Amino acid sequence: MKNDLNKLSNPEEFQSPIDIEGFDVEVLMRMLESMVLIRKTEQRLALERMNGLIGGPVHLGAGQEAIAVGISQHLQSTDRVFGAHRSHSHLLALNPDFYRLFAEVLGKSTGFSKGMGGSMHLVDQASGFYGSVPIVAGTVALAVGAAMAAKMQKTNDIGVAYIGDGAVEEGVVHESFNLAKIQNAPMLFVIENNLFASHMHISLRQPSPMISRFAEANGIPFELVDGNDVVAVFDAAKRAICDIRSGKGPRLLELVSYRFYGHVDWRDDVDVGVERSLDDIENWKARDPILRLSKSMLDCGFLSECQESAFDQKLDKDIDKAWNRAMNDPYPSDEATLKYVYSEEN
């Protein structure tokens, strides 16, 4: 079935539970738990940012969890994954250690980036997460280079770049598509099309809402997928990554989704007024990827409400504990500012 972007971007469509028939229940459970973990972690970040305990900006991706979760099921720890400013889910889908994310966001030395990065500069190379930075599109070419390296090193590892629909308006993304194709690099471009760049709707920025047209222009095979259907994401990612690992060159996935919060921090309404209405947000919340999966699983009897609430309660408790622990962790030492400039100082 070929997807239509206009339909995918209409919040009144695709609200029904997703099709999980014949799907491995263990994988479904794993994906549900991963999505809930990311959602609750970000909700805690939203709350504490509002409370003033987090000093810097947090770009929350609640509503878009299915993308990173569906894709990461097919990644290995030696792959090379790069993110951007809104990358909590990209990292947590590979390593669910929310304690280290909390510590990082609080600027503590126990965080993923030793307290030097905060929410916008994250790294966990051991799990394959090479790094995320807030310069829009800044890591796309880096991911292509890491993919080229994988080819030179004769491994079956791949490069992955998470790219927003706003980032494709940067020239380097097009250079990167072309370079990846001409080098036949083992590279997956993941387009998270949430229809907004900061406050600007895509209709005010581009002549077409479909980002995949740039894949077509560069001869890169692509799929356009409902980004709020974790099973559809899982299946499309499986096909793409299998092709990439077998040496067929770069692939692109365009996943249409929506973020529940505004561009930055805890408010959901900061973008309202351009093209984003409260009705849209409410409709998109009915297309919540977590809700749709859990409903399908409840309907099929793969999950009971009792199980679900037990999981939620335990997670809430763990998150509480992790947050309090991170709050009591030490800041980096005085020397840290100069220590990390060059490698020799380590």
Add this chain to the structure above:
Amino acid sequence: MEKRNYGTAILSAFDYLLENYPEVFVIGQGLWSPWYVGNTMTDLEKKFGVDRVIDTPVSESACTGAAVGASLAGMRPIVVHPRMDFMLYAMDAIVNQASKWSHMLGGQAHPGVTIRSIINRGGEQGAQHSQALHAWFAHVPGLRVVMPSTVADARDLLIASVLCKDPVMYIDDRWLYDQEDDLPDAIELDLATQRPVVSIIGSDITIVGSGHASLLARQAAEQLEGKGISVEVIDVRILNPFYAEEIIKSVKKTKNLLVIDSGWTSGGFSAEIIAKVVEQLPVNCLNNPPARVALPDAPAPTSRFLERDYYISPNDIVEKVINLIK
């Protein structure tokens, strides 16, 4: 000992690196063409293969970014920009990404990429085929900036740059390529411990330069010697991080300081040298105010007639010294 010129010394660094380090590869525009990079990379792709010496689409930004990414994945890439002017398309990869990566991620990953950037000017090429922007890059913490001036440094500092774990901006100047000198066997230097060196010992004035400016200083020193003025020449070599101790020591002895720089005067690296030296000198140590010879604050003109005045010659330096200390 074997006599070599600066250009082929660079070539021998590439040979050495590609031969001995399988994780080294080279990427950039014009690498399969004989005229983009002079005699510095001749036939490398034939010897080491087009998969390790990669000529690219016209995409400075993506190619530089790709090199940064490859370095994070265990390779030691060298990106080549045959003209520094075109490299400005790649500023994000260089300044925002490579230079800050280690610091912003807590020192857990180091992009050991070498960015070879060539100053290529004169010959009526004009404003966009001429720039020497080393001062910009020396301003950025986390980016090592190297400007070799001698034949041996052209090779050994390139090897050191590529073996260094940090991102390095290696800047060579085509006006240096014909310079000949003895070339001993290649050595693997630790870039982090390299410092400015005294290339000529003297007692009346200290002249400091880097890259081509350093060659001009040496040529001027020879002329001045004939006029009875003894010049101590210091070659900066490493502009970032910049260590001024050697220069300070020299100025304490000569009590005169002149800086030559192939960039523009205002906000140039000449200012950084003078500032760092003067900050640490005892009051009244200098016999004369510190001085500099650098380019006028204007883009490079094209006309041969204007070019002649615009660029620095050894005579300009001789004149400046005589006016300064007479």
